[in-house]
Amino acid sequence: MSRFTFDRRRRALLLGLPYLLAGCAFPGTGLVGWAKSDAESFAAERQRRTPQPQSRARDGMAAPECFGRLLEVYRRDETVPLYVQSQKISDSTGLSHPLVGAELPTDLTDMLITSVSRIGRKTVYIPNDLDFRKNYTRAGAPLSVRVPKVLIGGSITEFDRAISSTARGADAGVSFGKGKGKSEGSVGEKGAYTISRLTIDLNLADVASNTMVPGVYAANSMKVINETAEGNFDFAIFGNGLGFNSINRYLQGRHDAIRLLVDFSVVQLLGRYLAVPYWRCLPESQADASVIERIERSYLANARSLRVKWIQSTLRDYGYALPQSGVYDAATRAALEATVRSLAIRRPLSLDDGKLFAELYVRIPVSA
Template sequence: MTEIYATDALRIQSNPIMDNTGASASTGSEIPRDVTEMIKTSLNSIGGRVVFIPYDPAFIQNQMVTKYSSFSNKVIPNVILSGGITQFDRGLVTKGENTDANIEAEIKGIPDFLPSKNVGVRYGDEAKSGLASITLDFNLLDFETMAGVPKMNAVNTMKVHKAVAGKELSLSLIGQTFGMKGTVKKVQGRHAAVRLLVELSMIQIAGKYLALPYWRLVGQDAVPDKVVLDAVRGYYYSLSEQHVVAVAQQWLYLHGFNVPQTGQLELATKQALRSLYPKYNDTEGKISPEGFEAIWINIPITQEALRRRHVLEQLLQQAQASSQQPPVAEISPAKESPPQALPERTERTVAAEKKPTAQNQGKAIEDETHSNAQLAPLNRQGIGRFLSEKEW
């Protein structure tokens, strides 16, 4: 997803992530004490343009002492991940029920020397269940300032159940009793739940920072992230109508439509828009914020889309080589602006679409090479900056 959406590289380092509740010690490790390794695995498995940088100063120092390496080429992170297990509530709901039935009768005519003249049947069952809750909190810190990145956090909770059930059946004949009894206990794994929460949180926090529709990876019933949608909507409002069309045409190409990259709403672009966004109105002469958002969210995550991204980047590089104007970037992460002048492009720029400019327009992308395609002129926008609360 990071490659298809052409985001900048996210270099992330994690603090030690521990159990902040102390329940791991008091409950005999019912939940893990340290989830740092789970964090490492989750971040490193994302791949693409997300780079995980481990935090192990003792190892680096020891290696430098032994002169195996000076680590002069070590990579500096953009952001630091902090957090921990912040909630483990046991016994939130406890339920119990049981059934006991006993039938007994006396049989006449049985000799008196037997211990009993009674026969009986007894049945019983018992069930107990409990509910617990586990919560993990994560935040992103800017590496240079060690200040929290506004709205870049993930808080996820999972309910886990535990249940015990048992049944008993006995038969009594003339003073002799025999029967059977069994129990079953089912527990939803606490450690497995924590791992699932870690993986979900890493997808969420990386997706927020890179302004990606990460909820598409979670499931069809996942709720879109308002922080990401606000970033897309803010990017739309920062562009002129021609630039909106130019950006949408590149996204349409990733969808599989070979539309001309002209920055103009010609017939082919309108047809592609109608097929992806049925509410598109030809009479308006522009792309609405809702249509712009729908095209962006539904870019396919396929090998074909990745191939088209590589073709498009080659095209844009060729066009940029013949143009003096720098490329326009797309969506910035949610950040606060300092009072001084806004900085130029930084490495925290999120979901940057490398859109160069060209003097000539109107050539359509019709095959894989598209070496002669022309791109609409785009002006550079201020990106990679901290947004104020008012802007959000």
């Protein structure tokens, strides 16, 4: 190849550089278009590989709605809903401040209100808005005040950034031109994987007595994944650098994680207060020993006839049309034996066994 031909190709490459770079400046073209496509495919891949917070809800059902279905069964005979109010649920870590990047939301109260409302008609949220009441009262409008039964308080109490982090990288390079640096190329790849942890604490106060409800609380944590993959390629010809760099970042939605934590914590808090098996609505959750113990104690505190009524009422939810007579007759015993056998409960039939009743109670069928 003649020097004239080589120089002409070099000039053509240099003259074409502005057009190549110009193509990078417009969305949908050049490197910007590649980056957009890479980002979308990268996020889709990570979503397939990493369970999203919301995907953990059992059978696709959100926890508050599932809890509402539980209450329709376990509080069927309650005609008055549980009236709930809350204090401001805020960030106690300080990381919601703009000076530190506002990594967390400042106020979670709206999320909590939404969670309580999603449970359904068995729980009713009462707004804690004094200005609203004052304005209506001044205008002469009639306004009845509903007193809440319980008051929810709490906050984001922990945000541990990068409790676990790993990174790896590799690169390689090559040079042409007899060491004169006329043509150089390099390629590299880096990856990082970081796990952070969020914690929310909620507690419950009884409004009438102005005291905290003992043993009723929710303190739940969730891990959030931040994954980064970086690849670069660059090539230099005659000192004029052409480069391509790709950085993909996948961050599980921190705000989605907080919303899910609020949902789970509200369900746990109210489930403990009402002594119902709320864990059936929380994926991968174990039975709550404190709730089961309360069920056992409440059952054993009854006289014999009332214990029989509780068993007859529970067996009704298993499909047995038994009169709630309080008499332990042959029909009641037969229904109890059949239910215990179908659930594979290995306990003797005894009206004095609180654990037997608790096992029957927490496994009452609930429609999906």
